[in-house]
Amino acid sequence: MNLIQILESWKNDPNVMDYVTCWQKIPARPAVYASWPEDMHPKLSDMLQERGIRLPYSHQAEAFRLISGGKDTVIVTPTASGKSLCYQVPVLDAILKDKDARALFLFPTKALSADQVTELYSMITALDCDIKAYTYDGDTSVSARKAVRSAGNIVVTNPDMLHSGILPNHVKWVKLFENLRYVVIDEIHTYRGIFGSHLTNVIRRLKRICQFYGSDPVFVCCSATIANPLQLAETITGRRMSVVDKSGAPYGERDMIFYNPPVVNKQLGIRKSALTQARMFASVLIANHVQTIVFARSRLMVEVLLTYLKAIVRDPLGGSERVRGYRGGYMPLERRAIEKGLKNGSVTGVVSTNALELGVDIGSLEACVLCGYPGTIASTWQQAGRAGRRNSSSVTLFIANSSPMDQFIVTHPEYFFEQSPEMALVNPDNLYIFMSHLKCAAFELPFEDGEEFGNVATTEEALSYLQEEGILQHVAGRWHWSSETFPAADISLRSASNENVIIVDTTGNDNRVIGEMDHFTAPMLLHDEAIYIHEGVQYQVEKLDLPMHKAFIKRTNVDYYTDADMQVDVKVMDVFDEEEEGDRVDMFGEVLVNSLVTVFKKIKFDTHENIGWGQIHLPEMTMHTQAVWYSWPKGLPGMNEGQIGRALSGVTNLLANVAPLFLMCDPRDIVTFYQVRQPFTNAPTLFLYDAIPGSMGLSEKMFHMKDEVFRQALSMLDTCPCETGCPSCVGPDSEPDSKELTRRLLLSILDKSEAVE
Amino acid sequence: MADFRQKLKMMSSLSADWNKPAEKPVVCEKTLDDTETVFPYDTVYGRYSLEMFRDVSARLFYGLNDLPEEPLDPERLLFLDTETTGLFGAAVQAFLVGLGYFRKDGFHVRQLLMRSLGAEEELLNALRDLFPSFDTVVTFNGKSFDIPLLETRMVFHRIRAEFPETHIDLIHPARRIYKLRLESCRLSNLEARVFGVERVDDLDGSLIPGRYFQFTRTGDDALLTDILDHNRQDIVSMPLLVCAMCQALSGPTEAQPDADLFSIGRYYMRQKNADTAADYFSNVPDGLWALPAQWHRSLILKKTDPAAAAACWEEILARTPDYCPAMIELSKYHEHTTRDISAAYSYCLQALDTNMGKYKYAGELSARKARLEKKLFRSGNAKEDAPRK
Numbered sequence A: 001m002n003l004i005q006i007l008e009s010w011k012n013d014p015n016v017m018d019y020v021t022c023w024q025k026i027p028a029r030p031a032v033y034a035s036w037p038e039d040m041h042p043k044l045s046d047m048l049q050e051r052g053i054r055l056p057y058s059h060q061a062e063a064f065r066l067i068s069g070g071k072d073t074v075i076v077t078p079t080a081s082g083k084s085l086c087y088q089v090p091v092l093d094a095i096l097k098d099k100d101a102r103a104l105f106l107f108p109t110k111a112l113s114a115d116q117v118t119e120l121y122s123m124i125t126a127l128d129c130d131i132k133a134y135t136y137d138g139d140t141s142v143s144a145r146k147a148v149r150s151a152g153n154i155v156v157t158n159p160d161m162l163h164s165g166i167l168p169n170h171v172k173w174v175k176l177f178e179n180l181r182y183v184v185i186d187e188i189h190t191y192r193g194i195f196g197s198h199l200t201n202v203i204r205r206l207k208r209i210c211q212f213y214g215s216d217p218v219f220v221c222c223s224a225t226i227a228n229p230l231q232l233a234e235t236i237t238g239r240r241m242s243v244v245d246k247s248g249a250p251y252g253e254r255d256m257i258f259y260n261p262p263v264v265n266k267q268l269g270i271r272k273s274a275l276t277q278a279r280m281f282a283s284v285l286i287a288n289h290v291q292t293i294v295f296a297r298s299r300l301m302v303e304v305l306l307t308y309l310k311a312i313v314r315d316p317l318g319g320s321e322r323v324r325g326y327r328g329g330y331m332p333l334e335r336r337a338i339e340k341g342l343k344n345g346s347v348t349g350v351v352s353t354n355a356l357e358l359g360v361d362i363g364s365l366e367a368c369v370l371c372g373y374p375g376t377i378a379s380t381w382q383q384a385g386r387a388g389r390r391n392s393s394s395v396t397l398f399i400a401n402s403s404p405m406d407q408f409i410v411t412h413p414e415y416f417f418e419q420s421p422e423m424a425l426v427n428p429d430n431l432y433i434f435m436s437h438l439k440c441a442a443f444e445l446p447f448e449d450g451e452e453f454g455n456v457a458t459t460e461e462a463l464s465y466l467q468e469e470g471i472l473q474h475v476a477g478r479w480h481w482s483s484e485t486f487p488a489a490d491i492s493l494r495s496a497s498n499e500n501v502i503i504v505d506t507t508g509n510d511n512r513v514i515g516e517m518d519h520f521t522a523p524m525l526l527h528d529e530a531i532y533i534h535e536g537v538q539y540q541v542e543k544l545d546l547p548m549h550k551a552f553i554k555r556t557n558v559d560y561y562t563d564a565d566m567q568v569d570v571k572v573m574d575v576f577d578e579e580e581e582g583d584r585v586d587m588f589g590e591v592l593v594n595s596l597v598t599v600f601k602k603i604k605f606d607t608h609e610n611i612g613w614g615q616i617h618l619p620e621m622t623m624h625t626q627a628v629w630y631s632w633p634k635g636l637p638g639m640n641e642g643q644i645g646r647a648l649s650g651v652t653n654l655l656a657n658v659a660p661l662f663l664m665c666d667p668r669d670i671v672t673f674y675q676v677r678q679p680f681t682n683a684p685t686l687f688l689y690d691a692i693p694g695s696m697g698l699s700e701k702m703f704h705m706k707d708e709v710f711r712q713a714l715s716m717l718d719t720c721p722c723e724t725g726c727p728s729c730v731g732p733d734s735e736p737d738s739k740e741l742t743r744r745l746l747l748s749i750l751d752k753s754e755a756v757e
Numbered sequence B: 001m002a003d004f005r006q007k008l009k010m011m012s013s014l015s016a017d018w019n020k021p022a023e024k025p026v027v028c029e030k031t032l033d034d035t036e037t038v039f040p041y042d043t044v045y046g047r048y049s050l051e052m053f054r055d056v057s058a059r060l061f062y063g064l065n066d067l068p069e070e071p072l073d074p075e076r077l078l079f080l081d082t083e084t085t086g087l088f089g090a091a092v093q094a095f096l097v098g099l100g101y102f103r104k105d106g107f108h109v110r111q112l113l114m115r116s117l118g119a120e121e122e123l124l125n126a127l128r129d130l131f132p133s134f135d136t137v138v139t140f141n142g143k144s145f146d147i148p149l150l151e152t153r154m155v156f157h158r159i160r161a162e163f164p165e166t167h168i169d170l171i172h173p174a175r176r177i178y179k180l181r182l183e184s185c186r187l188s189n190l191e192a193r194v195f196g197v198e199r200v201d202d203l204d205g206s207l208i209p210g211r212y213f214q215f216t217r218t219g220d221d222a223l224l225t226d227i228l229d230h231n232r233q234d235i236v237s238m239p240l241l242v243c244a245m246c247q248a249l250s251g252p253t254e255a256q257p258d259a260d261l262f263s264i265g266r267y268y269m270r271q272k273n274a275d276t277a278a279d280y281f282s283n284v285p286d287g288l289w290a291l292p293a294q295w296h297r298s299l300i301l302k303k304t305d306p307a308a309a310a311a312c313w314e315e316i317l318a319r320t321p322d323y324c325p326a327m328i329e330l331s332k333y334h335e336h337t338t339r340d341i342s343a344a345y346s347y348c349l350q351a352l353d354t355n356m357g358k359y360k361y362a363g364e365l366s367a368r369k370a371r372l373e374k375k376l377f378r379s380g381n382a383k384e385d386a387p388r389k
């Protein structure tokens, strides 16, 4: 059977169709071509022609026109539409015309930088000219660094290296900064939350240094489809930007299928596992030689699927190379082998964690099976984009697991298709992040009186505060660095505070640092015995040493994850905004969160059963952040204190699951919590706060969202197949009346506000 | 409502890193201190005195950095050493530049000190104005630290300066001459072990930035005393180190430690001055360095006087019977110079029997053995009388 025949057979099979909640057809679109501008360097058009690019797609030509015209530009295009060419061509053109011109390319990961340089090399070789493109990252040898600094026309690096290696040593990079014409920030949609807030400040520093050396580069950003690419790019670069968002690349017809596995235990609301179902569909596709990519959410699931699918394709000689695994951290060579296999047909199936999401191109396939919701609309489209050929049809099959978020999406396909993809929020003025980079900026170049960092009006006040701290000195109109420290060394772009817990993998003989986490979050996720997942690999924490800022972990392989119970106390410090909604009062402001983790639960994957617990002995943590809170000063009529508690608990749990869908955040970026009698409001109160010190602006966004989130929470509750409440909807410790009480509270919230309207 | 400052305070109270005692900044009126100390020529420092600098040979002096000889006018030499606010990064400034030069009345040490962090431009301008009076700058590790730092700071302030054309960095020759004998070639250790004078109460270099920043906050001159002393001593030590090294290089003496004699032999070999090198090697007395010295000498002689070289190798073998490289050399010598193939073959077999011969030189030796056997066979030397041992 070919793909069309397989789809036809599913359509006629009630065993499939009974569980399909949505089958959407997206029509094909032809290519729209344009032509390169007249003044493009002739060598460049020859080179492109030789590579089979006779004419550019309309968006590539448009990007060239804007970028060459000196316009700061953001390019928004779907996966595999020839996005890199949009900036490579104008940058190469500029260097061909002025050999002193320099460009800086930023990618979020080293693997992407390496890919980019490989591509640039092959273009430069074909151009047969003296253009130098180099990667500059932690792997660049000391001897090579000198050449990169003095001779690199195009320097390809990541934000971390720009922050800690290049900017603080700008005096060694004079050639680059004096001649910097272009700054390209690719995959800009990945810079949301903390990372994006840091990057914004790194770019503020970069612009200050460029100004010092008299250059004024054009900024080019590339983004996948999100709700606010322009706003994000303008925030990060601090410039007004032009948008290129009409892709001229063609694509074939695509079927999108949502599948919700059958319920096997109605009482507990348990469904057949997504893994089993994904396996079933993928085997049919692969057995029929339909090139298929399967995305699973953890490395463990990738392994399980891989073993099974390999067994299906095993030939009489035992060869099973037709199905390949793909994990984060694969070297370019292995990736090329898979890519080649897909092109020549020797590979039929690829099983991957979401490592592939980040722009790395392995070619296009016919079918994409998503085992579990990737978390956001944007990344779902990106993963679906892996299947989709220019001229033939393709299918994306999303198989929901029993988590609340998956269940919400699979039962609300209209949310998925009608809602614009999520917003990427950054908060560069988060006080912690801002102050960190203000220090770095002051280290790099003394601030002048009246100078504002990133147009922040309180710059001077912050500088004089740093003087009191002994870090700066104000002398003759300038703020001079007066400390022996090297501030960039203490600041990680991946977390908000500067006291991180370093995560050390002790599995091998030598201890290896694999990451870090801010110390407010560490007790929740890195307590002793916690299961910690890093790049899809499971680890167990052996010891969290908070005074030493270290967590020691070891590889493990278990079928559960851990969830720590946090006792929280919230102290309101400041109210920024306040609104009455009937009997409910909504407030938004600044809070101090005291948290103490005491116990953790072991919860089975897929079924979410509680299979054990353990104690945690860690000190209390204090975090300064922002929160939104909802309180009922008149109480909740018709409910006693115990019932109020259960109702609030149910809504709290639903909110924790539904809010990330609207805030476009990782569920761990927010915390929800309730108190039956809250000291500040003196009433039953429900809190949602930013889990990041200084906040990412999520609670503020939540404050303005009003009832929409509660409406979706109610609909999530009602679509849950359980009878009286289960871990998926009202949370783990439910009573027989929990679901009913939760529904009553949500109804009263929605009724009241509708009555007011 | 909490104001911005209160928030910053609270933020710092939540983070241990920020709890630093605040000191009232002292605004300083005078920005650049320029002081001068004159050390008369009869200033003695252990085994050396400033007077000895008059006798330094121009050839040896420029040779320290492998440069050809040029006229040496001590008054056109600028000794330079900086004290800085840190080791790396764009914020590092040279807050103190110590300069030394000879004049009629002695050795002048001039110290330019920024009394505030804003005085850098003034200091750099003063340097720019001073540089044209000198041809050569002399430093200790200045090629990798002081001079690039000053150059980048000039770029930073857009000051165009003509640095003295020639740069003699003393750290490289000092390492070549003294490294085998001394565990560290830091200036203070050279003073102790070469001049024979220990520094008293010398300030640990890593404390300097902290002290200086404290000074800029408090204006307490007492904090600077140790830094100025330390820097002054560094400057004065440089011409004395030149005297010490040039003296050591001017010919082997019995007073010189054997490691130094050997090191200087190597120093001259590196400069392709074989005769002087051989002279130093042949003066290395019995002891740890005798064998390597003899070996190096033999390699020099090999080119000019093979027989003398062979004598060297035999002497080496007499003292160190299993020294394989000497056997190989002798085998080559007999094969190609004396054409005594049997002798060559015999040394080759001996070499194969040593540990080094079994591993490190095994390939080379077995090829040699095969070739020699062929030659032996061809020349009619019968198999039975070939290996004579």
Ligand SMILES: [Zn+2]
Pocket (backbone or CB within 6 Å): A269, A720, A721, A722, A723, A725, A726, A727, A728, A729, A730
């Ligand atoms: Zn339920």
